Amino acid sequence: METMLTIENLGKSFKETRVLRNISFEVRKGEIMAILGPNGAGKSTTIRNIMGIMYPDEGSITFHNYLDIPRNKIGYLPEERGLYKNVKIMDVLLYLAELKDYPLKKAKERALDYLEKFDLEGKENVPVEELSKGMGQKVQFIASIIHEPEFLILDEPFSGLDPVSQDIFKEEIRKLAEKGTAILLSSHQMNLVEELADRLFMINKGQKVIYGTMDEVKTEYANFKCTIRGKNEKSTLERLPEVQRVEQDGNTSILYLNNNVNPATWIKHLPEQLIINELNIDRVTLHEIFIDIATGKSGMKKVGESNA
Structure with missing residues (x-):
């Protein structure tokens, strides 16, 4: 499977605090890679380095053979929402598509299709500030994929969604992967990650603790x-x-x-x-593995380890 993103020996410090240590992983075309970890583990710093919001002190980030990810090839759903509140939904979506050099006629067609799919049909002229949290999340998701990115970062995509909307998002995320989009997924909802992810990378205190397919992680820890x-x-x-x-x-x-x-x-x-x-x-579930590692409990051990 073709590798879309390669992270090698990433390191980052803020003053005297080391927040990332030798972080290495890759994201492949058509796969859903989950990046997990407790609050403060270094996930957001890793994502911000990938996005070019900040730069690493050590290591490299490559997209195909580019040292910098072309902005029109990446989609990003941030944990902190940032839509223009007093602007109509369609205007926001078309503006963001234009920033990615995406054809506006095609962007409008895709926007209308997704608004219908996400039960927002007829709301294209509604200002963002009038949307509920869940509706706003749907619009933010559409904004992240409207330009058909090759690489997509989803940071807490299920936040504010009811179970029905979560299922719609899961289905759409799977479809994107099936069409070849490489997806980096960050979420604290371990049950949803377990359903979606092909592979996962877990980080704690700025260091790798788990990296592999879901089956490999289950075999090793579960x-x-x-x-x-x-x-x-x-x-x-x-x-x-x-x-x-x-x-x-x-x-x-x-x-x-x-x-x-x-x-x-x-x-x-x-x-x-x-x-x-x-x-x-x-x-044992992925949620329990996460809790065990994040809290430092001694209960779960890798294959071959003993209680001694």
Whole structure:
């Protein structure tokens, strides 16, 4: 798969504070790459360096063979919204398309198509300031893709959207990737990232902590967990074999299991005295992996690591 964006050994400091250390990853044509991390991890600094809003102290950013990304080939949905509030929706969209040297007739056709798709049909002459937060988010999204960018950065694209609108956005993001757009997605909504992303890069304290496909990350970090509903002592559950840790909330216990556990075999050795009203075994979610890494818990380990 063709590489669209390459980040190599990116480093950035603000005065004495080192905010990025040797950050390297790539985004390929037609893929959705998620960049994740807790607040203050360095995601926004990385994105701003890619956009040329600031420049790295070390490393390089290349788009194809360009050292600077051509502005007309990139689309950007920022976390901080920036539409002109007292300007009509269509005027804003056409103005932004013109800045990207995109044909205005084609831009107007695309704008009307997307307004209809996002349930904003007939609102092209409504000032931006009269839109709800969700409607404004839809217009901002249209603005980021109206010029058919080859590379698209989406920073918290689902902010302010109801579940129906989230599904519409997910569908459109997938369609863009299928047509060849390289997408860099940043979001704190891990369930949506898990549904969409082909690969992910997780950063914490300015350094890489995870980089790979969703399957690779799941294999490396996502141990099985067993949820048991029934009144059981936490200490009893903690003594069960292959259990890393136990979390309890009332009569619900979540047992996080060691790597390489075979659930079918493990479940056969549960003691008969356990009270089990309901039992479920599944993989740890991306949300739980994120929390575990961001908070520095010791529960989740890579394959091959032990509890010693």
